[in-house]
Amino acid sequence: MEIRLESLEDTERFGVKLGQVLKSGDVVCLNGELGAGKTTLTKSIGIGLGVNDYITSPTFTLINEYSGRLPVYHFDVYRLENVEDLYDLGFDEYFYGKGVSIVEWAEKIEGLLPEHRLVLDIEKGNDIDKRVIKIKAYGNRYIEMLKELGEN
């Protein structure tokens, strides 16, 4: 599935909508170059999940935890050099835990990701405010989620 976002506001609307349909245990992977909009989208997903705190990029901490209607685990593995660091953090307890995991630069840890997940590739075009998001659903839960998103 492919979604065209014409503006920052479109991205924010899409993120809130996605946040509203997320459930306990869901994993959302975000890929796309620097400045594509992964953190921007995460902030809006957080709003849709009822997070009141201001979400900032966990570039140096690898993970930040928030609470909304579900716990939210925000990963950014851009600066990850050694996967051991993720094991030390107990990353699989997040991925397979009760909250929602959102992972920036997920493609860098492809082999560690749960088999079932939603993968969003954000592409920047020539126009500074436009984005195209390519969405792939791995597993029935996410196929259903995309149907639900498409219906709203």
Ligand SMILES: Nc1ncnc2c1ncn2[C@@H]1O[C@H](COP(=O)(O)OP(=O)(O)OP(=O)(O)O)[C@@H](O)[C@H]1O
């Ligand atoms: N339609 C849009 N969707 C998302 N971001 C947009 C859009 N239009 C403009 N922007 C701007 O693009 C920038 C995206 O930055 P952001 O930090 O979210 O990217 P990122 O993918 O997280 O980058 P990084 O890889 O450095 O973490 C922000 O300044 C945002 O305001």
Ligand SMILES: [Mg+2]
């Ligand atoms: Mg970011």
